[in-house]
Structures are given as C-alpha cells and as structure tokens.
Amino acid sequence: MRLLTHNMLASNVRGATTGYPLKLEAAKWVTKEVELNADFLRGLLPKIDWRALVAATRALGLPELLPEEQPPEEEIFAEGAADVEGSAIRRIHHALLEIHVQEGSLVCPDTSRCFPIDKGIPNMMLHEDEV
C-alpha cells in the first residue's frame, strides 16, 4: 500500500464520524523507485490531504521527509526542481508513490477499529455487526 492510497482511504465503521485520516501503524515497509511525473503530481496534489500525508510519514519514522505545512505550488513545481536531489517535488513523489507499506494496520481515528494491511493490501472489510 502506497501512502497515496492511505491518503484516499477512510473508515466507515459504525460510530465513525469522519473516519479520516486513518492512523498508520507500519510493521514493515519498503521503497521501490518509480519515475517522477510532474504533471501527474500537479493534478494529484490538490486532492491530497497534506496533514494526513505528513502524519503517515511521521508514523513511518521519517519526520524529516515532509514539512508540517505544504510548500507553495510555485516552489514545488519550479522549473528544474524535479532534477534536484532533495527538492520538495522529489520528496513528495517519494512519500506518495515510492513507499510501500507491506505489513501493518490502519486505525480508525474515531472508533480505533483496526484494519489490517496484509502483503501490501489494506483490508477495509467490516463485519456484519459493525455497519
């Protein structure tokens, strides 16, 4: 599960008010390099909940990866930024698309219901008495 997916998931167990963002508890994660696509990120960024993304990176023990506040778009998509090691766009790309959580769980912020992540696939299924 990439952090991009984490950013899009919400819990709707009974009793949850927003069910978002899910608290990430990662037991095992890996990184896999993928090519950076600035246009894709430009379209994606408005949909990303920055706070949830930052919380997820912190949960993985990467407090330095992203700043608390989202950098302005002009800075992220500045000319040539994609080629600079450690630039905002490179970090965002890395956080969203290159980190794969293999084992762990997602915890509903309202009810503490735990959704397991098994071999990289989050299981959001609810039991009959939870809906």
Add this chain to the structure above:
Amino acid sequence: MASSAAAARRLLLLRHHHLFPRRYISSSSAADSLDDGGGGGRLKIFDRDLKRRHRDRAAWAMRETDGFVDAVAENLLDRLEDCRKAFPSALCLGGSAGPVRRLLRGRGGIEKLIMMDMSADMVRKWRESENATDDGPETHFVVGDEEFLPIKESSQDLIISCLGLHWTNDLPGAMIQCRLALKPDGLFLAAILGGETLK
C-alpha cells in the same frame, strides 16, 4: 458471442452529474423490493458474506479471459473514448475489474488506478496478474465493500464498476457513496445485470 453482444447493449450507463439513482433502478426486482422496504438501507437480499466467499472461490476457479465479460468491459470502456476529459485517478470496483484493467489500453488518460473488491483472494489474484504485465496505469489494491465504500470524499475522477453492483443490497446507497467519492464533474461508469439482461 451473439448473446454477449446483446447483453452488452443493455449496459446501464450513468453519468455522475445525472445521478438520480432511484430513477434507474425501476427495472430491477431487487431494487423494487428495496423501495418497498422504505428507506432501503438495511434490507438484505444478498448474503454479502456468502458472496465474498463465492468470489474467493471464483478467484481460483476463473479463466484468464472470458468472452462475455470481456465484451461487457470493452463496451463499457468504449465510453471513455467519448469523453474529452482525462481521468488521472480512477477507482475500479469489484466484479470484473481484472478485464477492465487489461482492456484499458490507455483510454481515459488514467494514471492511477485503485482496484477494490470484497474478496481478498480476488484482489491478490489481480495483483499477481498486474505483476506479470508491466504496462497499464500505476495500480493500487484495496479490499473493501462497495456498500461501505472506504474512499475519501471528492478524491476520484472516475469510478468504474463492471458487473459488480448487482450484488449490492442497497444499490442507491452504493451509488450515492460513489458520487461522494467522485470529484465534481467526475464520471461514474457502470455495467450491471438488470431484470432481463440474460434472457
């Protein structure tokens, strides 16, 4: 193939901004009884847990390709070519999501695809075949229930459901949740088996 083409012609095609679910469900007997139930929330027509187990089994038993399903998926995806808009992030719900991904061939400008099904075995199977082929959009996998869609509001450009929503007990509810998950002007494309589809 004649029967599959006929079935495919009866595809239910819905655009997000025209989404008034109750208008579309009048031909389905399951949905009729939902209406009679009033509120339509909790009435149980399908045993979803049993359905999940059916799909676990189907994941192991199904063939790589199926002419009928491919015809439906192809017909559904054909609609993407009518849109000028691109849909960078898409969600593909259960049923025949495998063929949808395989037959996409770059249509709809999809760059990120989430494939979701209630059967964990089915999702694993899709991931195996995704690993085997290197083309297609960046794909993410989630186990989840379309009756309780675990997707954040206003986050998707496109939702595709190919032959999956006819198993939901609360079809309007599932469609309302899809609408919530879509961004404004997003597109909802679905094919379901209706009252007389297979006659």
